[in-house]
Amino acid sequence: MTVERAESLNVEEIADIIHEIGFECTDCGDCCTADDEPLAVTVFPDERRALAEAAEENDASPEDVTEPSPFGDDEKFEWTVRRDGCGDCFFHQEDACSVYEDRPSVCRTYPFAVRFDDRDETDAVETHELGDAAVVVGECEGTGRDITREDALELARAVKERTVKEEREARELLDVYESVEPPEGSVVVHDSEGAHVVPE
Numbered sequence: 001m002t003v004e005r006a007e008s009l010n011v012e013e014i015a016d017i018i019h020e021i022g023f024e025c026t027d028c029g030d031c032c033t034a035d036d037e038p039l040a041v042t043v044f045p046d047e048r049r050a051l052a053e054a055a056e057e058n059d060a061s062p063e064d065v066t067e068p069s070p071f072g073d074d075e076k077f078e079w080t081v082r083r084d085g086c087g088d089c090f091f092h093q094e095d096a097c098s099v100y101e102d103r104p105s106v107c108r109t110y111p112f113a114v115r116f117d118d119r120d121e122t123d124a125v126e127t128h129e130l131g132d133a134a135v136v137v138g139e140c141e142g143t144g145r146d147i148t149r150e151d152a153l154e155l156a157r158a159v160k161e162r163t164v165k166e167e168r169e170a171r172e173l174l175d176v177y178e179s180v181e182p183p184e185g186s187v188v189v190h191d192s193e194g195a196h197v198v199p200e
Helices: 004-007 013-020 045-054 107-108 149-176
Strands: 067-068 079-081 112-116 126-130 133-138 187-192 195-197
Touching: 004 112, 004 149, 013 112, 013 126, 013 133, 013 149, 013 195, 045 079, 045 112, 107 149, 149 187
Parallel strands: none
Antiparallel strands: 067 079, 112 133, 126 133, 187 195
16 A cells, blocks of 8 residues: 555655755765765666766676675675775766766665655654655755745655555565575565566
């Protein structure tokens, strides 16, 4: 039922919360670079393909620009943007995003996300009730800054779209899930398009 709950989210109410908190991106790059924890910018299957097309290398594949989540064992349930040798986002170059127009939805909506009551959001610095859900706010120096109502609505629409997409992906993943034992030196990533065995 979570997809339906996501689809029923009220954009105006999400915008109210964003407007009250305030937000303006300062281009600090903190959400693009690694700190104490591994950077994990989650991407959906269609976003993997879009990032590959947007990459500077003309023949880049989704495998070139994304990788299995750094969390979990040899069975993963998320793709993340590939990280460079420093652990930073592969696309964070010269203090800017080289695929800004094609950036994933998690980047478009950070530091805001919607979580339902059966989820734990340990990285949230703020949580705001939204019916049977909550708007969670990650750590970001851009919060607390003035935002217009129009910009808050635009961001709220993106947050809802991301939430619906997350819940659909989770449902479709469960529909196609089959246990796969990866060979030694490999991991398996499950998504809505099936199981993908990739080298560690």
